[in-house]
Amino acid sequence: MRKAIIFGVTGQDGSHLADLLLEKQYKVIGVARRSSVDTTERIIHTSGHPNFMLALCDITDVSSILQLLKEHDDVDEIYNLAAQSHVAVSFNQPGYTWDVTGKGCLNILQSMVDLGLTQARFYQASSSEMFGKNYDETESEKYQNEETKFLPQSPYAIAKCAAHYMVRLYREGYGIHASAGILFNHEGPRRGESFVTRKITKWVGDFIKYKKSVRKEYTLKVIETKFEEDRIVFECASTKEHLGSFPKLRLGNLEAFRDWGYAGDYVRGMWMMLQQDIPDDYVICTGETHTIKEFLDVAFNCVDIEDWSNFVVQDPQYYRPAEVDYLRGYNEKAKEKLGWRPETSFEELVKMMVDHDLKT
Ligand code: NAP
Ligand code: GDD
Numbered sequence: 084m085r086k087a088i089i090f091g092v093t094g095q096d097g098s099h100l101a102d103l104l105l106e107k108q109y110k111v112i113g114v115a116r117r118s119s120v121d122t123t124e125r126i127i128h129t130s131g132h133p134n135f136m137l138a139l140c141d142i143t144d145v146s147s148i149l150q151l152l153k154e155h156d157d158v159d160e161i162y163n164l165a166a167q168s169h170v171a172v173s174f175n176q177p178g179y180t181w182d183v184t185g186k187g188c189l190n191i192l193q194s195m196v197d198l199g200l201t202q203a204r205f206y207q208a209s210s211s212e213m214f215g216k217n218y219d220e221t222e223s224e225k226y227q228n229e230e231t232k233f234l235p236q237s238p239y240a241i242a243k244c245a246a247h248y249m250v251r252l253y254r255e256g257y258g259i260h261a262s263a264g265i266l267f268n269h270e271g272p273r274r275g276e277s278f279v280t281r282k283i284t285k286w287v288g289d290f291i292k293y294k295k296s297v298r299k300e301y302t303l304k305v306i307e308t309k310f311e312e313d314r315i316v317f318e319c320a321s322t323k324e325h326l327g328s329f330p331k332l333r334l335g336n337l338e339a340f341r342d343w344g345y346a347g348d349y350v351r352g353m354w355m356m357l358q359q360d361i362p363d364d365y366v367i368c369t370g371e372t373h374t375i376k377e378f379l380d381v382a383f384n385c386v387d388i389e390d391w392s393n394f395v396v397q398d399p400q401y402y403r404p405a406e407v408d409y410l411r412g413y414n415e416k417a418k419e420k421l422g423w424r425p426e427t428s429f430e431e432l433v434k435m436m437v438d439h440d441l442k443t
Contacts (some may be wrong), residue, residue, distance in 0.1 A: 084134070086110045086157060089414035090142055091164030095273045096208065098125035100162060100350040101135065105355075112136045112155055114165070116141045118233040125273050140188035148194045156198065160357050162206045163191055166243075169277065170212060174404055186240030191301040192253040192261065204357045205261040209247045211342070211368065212240040213218050216407055228366050228413040229265065236405040237339065247364075254362050257420065267368035267412045269349040269405025270432060272439035279375055280436065283382050286332040290315070290394070291386050297327045310393045331394055336403025337379070340372040340409045345427035345435070355421040367400065368412025369425045381430055385437040391438065 087104050091097040092113030104111050113129070115122060117139055129135040138154075140147040142165045151353040152158070166184040167173065188207055195203060197442040214227045217234035235241045247263050254261040274281040297317050298306065305320040344367075352367040383391040417423045427435070 084108060084110050085159045086112065086153060086155065087162065088112045088114060088138075088151070088158050089162045089164060090114045090140070091162075091166065091208075092126060092137070092186075093122045093124075094164060094168070094274065095271065095346050095349055096269075096353075097162075097164045098273055099271075099346050100164065100183060100353060101126055101129055103337040103350050103354060105129065105132060105134055108134070109160075111136070111314050112151075112158070113137050113353050114151065116165075131157075137267065142190055143182045145190050145194060148190055149198065153202060156200060158200070160206070161191065161195070162208075162357075164208045166208065167239070169275070170237045170239045170407075171401070171403055172371050173242070175347050177238035181242050181245075183242075184239060185245040187201050188246035189249050192249060194257065194258050195259060196253070201257070201259060203260075204362070205250070205253075205259055206357055207246055207250045207261065207263040207352050208353075209250075209263040209364070210240065210243045210253055210318050211263045211265060211321045211366075211412060212237065212268040212407060213244045213247060214410065215240055215407055218411070224411075225409060226370075226413040229336050229364055229416055231386065236407050237403070240407075253362075260357075260362045262359070262362040263364045264353050264356055265364060265412075266349055266352070267344065267364045267366070267410055269344045269346040269367075270436065271346040273310055273346065274434055274436070279288055280378060281440075282334070284334065284433070284436035284440045287386055287437055288443070289373050289438060290329055290332075291441060293327070295399045305349060310420045313396060315394065331396045333396050333398040333401065334375070335398065335403070336406055337375040337395075337397065338408070339406060340411065340436055342368045342370070342372045342411045343378070343429060343432060344425050345432050348425045348427055352417060352421065352423045355417075355423050359420070359431075363420075365417045365423075366412045366414055367417055367423065368414050369429070370414055372409070372411035373429060378433060381433040382437055385434055386441075 110321040213233040215234040215236035309316040314328040
């Protein structure tokens with residue numbers, strides 16, 4: 084039975100990857116860090132699975148990595164998905180982001196070298212954020228691929244670049260089978276609630292549920308919707324009695340373009356990279372790009388709201404000191420060499436997330 088270690092198993096991708104590897108009959112060691120609250124919500128369904136084991140370790144603490152790897156020195160595949168992964172947060176906590184997102188990767192690679200774990204294959208979660216402001220251009224299109232130069236725009240992206248170069252160094256310098264997936268944004272119902280896609284779909288779900296609860300409570304009244312500066316107000320059409328209100332959705336920059344795919348599709352790409360004889364770096368993306376406004380269009384359309392402008396407030400607190408304006412990947416290498424392709428369309432992804440947030 085093949086054995087894999089997943090650093091960051093409690094995160095969105097870690098939980099999807101654990102599902103995939105368990106399906107493939109791996110023994111999975113899922114690594115979580117110590118927390119005062121339960122962080123296993125996304126992997127709760129794996130608890131009790133005979134091939135799944137949870138281990139405690141923090142990637143900023145080398146001794147805890149060494150201890151873990153010594154205990155599992157027969158490991159076949161190591162996936163580093165652990166990170167302080169929020170770009171906006173990285174501007175307020177740059178040093179911490181560096182320690183986790185940048186140095187954490189080095190800590191794992193050097194521990195592998197120190198322990199002589201050269202049989203194990205390593206995956207690093209690199210990011211399209213590394214391209215930052217840069218893209219390549221033909222007459223008809225703008226895109227990023229494996230050859231595009233990095234021009235990072237945040238402490239997070241700079242830490243990811245450092246980790247990415249570290250992977251190449253340990254591959255070439257120490258002969259480790261280390262690959263980096265340059266993944267473009269990927270989302271789904273397990274996405275953290277402060278990333279823009281989930282923030283939108285969660286708001287839509289909560290708003291519709293709230294509206295239904297007002298309708299249920301005031302079944303005999305004709306209800307009118309009024310838009311105030313910060314809130315959506317429900318009142319009785321005839322008496323103007325206040326029946327309830329809901330805060331508007333507060334967002335930052337709506338003009339940025341992102342290449343959004345489904346996380347469940349992307350973890351397949353990670354696994355495929357480690358099945359190759361030769362380690363390498365691959366872009367994983369859909370090849371399509373959409374603005375946040377387009378995401379809003381589709382999300383609100385799912386609940387039959389055609390114009391979302393009255394429901395959204397643009398709030399300067401969500402603007403970043405530096406922005407990544409345009410991300411659109413080119414996935415030919417992953418298609419050709421790995422046989423990977425995305426299976427979920429943009430519209431299917433948004434609908435999947437809205438449907439989930441309407442139910443929960
Ligand atoms: P996520 O949901 O934020 O998960 C991050 C994981 O890292 C969580 O399990 C978190 O644990 C863990 N972690 C944080 N600090 C740690 C530490 N010091 N030691 C051990 N574990 C730690 O991120 P994701 O969306 O699944 O992304 C997975 C990886 O891919 C990240 O490295 C991210 O930067 C990268 N990436 C993501 C995307 C995307 O669009 N999702 C695109 C490109 C690259 P807690 O649960 O305790 O917080
Ligand atoms: N989070 C957030 N919240 N973003 C907002 C908001 C808001 O209220 N309003 C507008 N945005 C804009 C951001 O300014 C950015 O341009 C875009 O929405 C996407 O933001 P996020 O969803 O936070 O994702 P990200 O692109 O910054 O980073 C994600 O993708 C990277 C890959 O490109 C993260 O998952 C990173 O970990 C990942 O590496």
